[in-house]
Amino acid sequence: MIVWINGASGAGKTTTARELVGLIPDSTLYDPALTGTHLRGLLPPKHLADVDGYQELAIWRRLVVDTAAALLAELGGVLVVPMTLLRQEYRDEIFGGLAARRIPVRQVLLRPEETILRRRIAHRAAPAAATSTIPTVPTGPTVPTGPTVPTGPGANGDSCPDADAPTGPTAPTDSTHSTDAYRAALDWLAEDALVLDTTRLDPRQTAQRIADAVRTGEARACEIVQTPEPTRETVAAGVLLFDAADRVLLVDPTYKPGWEFPGGVVEPGEAPARAGVREVAEELGITLDRLPRLLVVDWEPPRPPGYGGLRLLFDGGLLDGDPARRVLLPGAELRAWRFVGEQEARDLLPPQRYERLRWALRARERGRAHYLEAGVPL
Numbered sequence: 001m002i003v004w005i006n007g008a009s010g011a012g013k014t015t016t017a018r019e020l021v022g023l024i025p026d027s028t029l030y031d032p033a034l035t036g037t038h039l040r041g042l043l044p045p046k047h048l049a050d051v052d053g054y055q056e057l058a059i060w061r062r063l064v065v066d067t068a069a070a071l072l073a074e075l076g077g078v079l080v081v082p083m084t085l086l087r088q089e090y091r092d093e094i095f096g097g098l099a100a101r102r103i104p105v106r107q108v109l110l111r112p113e114e115t116i117l118r119r120r121i122a123h124r125a126a127p128a129a130a131t132s133t134i135p136t137v138p139t140g141p142t143v144p145t146g147p148t149v150p151t152g153p154g155a156n157g158d159s160c161p162d163a164d165a166p167t168g169p170t171a172p173t174d175s176t177h178s179t180d181a182y183r184a185a186l187d188w189l190a191e192d193a194l195v196l197d198t199t200r201l202d203p204r205q206t207a208q209r210i211a212d213a214v215r216t217g218e219a220r221a222c223e224i225v226q227t228p229e230p231t232r233e234t235v236a237a238g239v240l241l242f243d244a245a246d247r248v249l250l251v252d253p254t255y256k257p258g259w260e261f262p263g264g265v266v267e268p269g270e271a272p273a274r275a276g277v278r279e280v281a282e283e284l285g286i287t288l289d290r291l292p293r294l295l296v297v298d299w300e301p302p303r304p305p306g307y308g309g310l311r312l313l314f315d316g317g318l319l320d321g322d323p324a325r326r327v328l329l330p331g332a333e334l335r336a337w338r339f340v341g342e343q344e345a346r347d348l349l350p351p352q353r354y355e356r357l358r359w360a361l362r363a364r365e366r367g368r369a370h371y372l373e374a375g376v377p378l
Contacts, residue, residue: 007110008182010120019207026077065097096255233309238263285328
């Protein structure tokens, strides 16, 4: 099990986590910011120049999942993780990866009054700006590998103005970026986290409150769907559903970043078109009255850690009447749905998924299916 302590910079996550490991038996502290610190020393500068913070690096998000799983496999017990996650797609990706490994996550959101947050951030930012304390990890043989890993300002999510802010000397030192992002994220953060008002609690009291909530079950496991990771190439069937304006329906999964088509992996011995019908019923509560027509077959090449495979898109036809009265989302798997035009779909879908949709729409217009490889028709 993981106890994930979330909150804005200055909320006291790291100090609370250190207290918590003394209260929960057989628990270990893992700070994912240390992974980000070392990545800055491992990755070439040109790779880092395109991002504003290590949380934007896909390798960091993947390593957080892999490291947490490896620590639990080695040590067992409970992993206490203090880390700010204010972008929902990053939270979904990390928690979804942990759920795929059957690791439950109990998330706690520390929420002191905003005036306290701003005061703490301003207090930390002033000396940080004066002394440039954001660490740079050596790239030679002297890279710290043991207890000497930096743990001071900038080495964890609570010791710099913003855990997802730029990590070089030009990192922002005011509280605007952090508190604005935190305020914008509060609605979805509170959906599956135990929210603690820590305005009048010190770190020890906060840790005791968390330990009691974990013990009693008040801090519940996040309802992120547990989708097993594939061990080989897969076949997946998606179904395009349209409204009267010819817009296509997309869904927002909780367990991975980016919007998606209704659908899923074809089970062994299952026909792909029937798999699409089954997935539409399971995901949207809609029963299709006929087998959908094939629009696109796309071969997705393996990109580690993914295995790739065949991705099929079918035409599920028009949802007549009022679709809003018919769609029933499973909360643990899908967060939202919407009808979108092709241009809006470009902004919501990952690039290769959008190319798949684009050619599926062309196939629908022309009345013949297209074969693609990595989103490119052949």
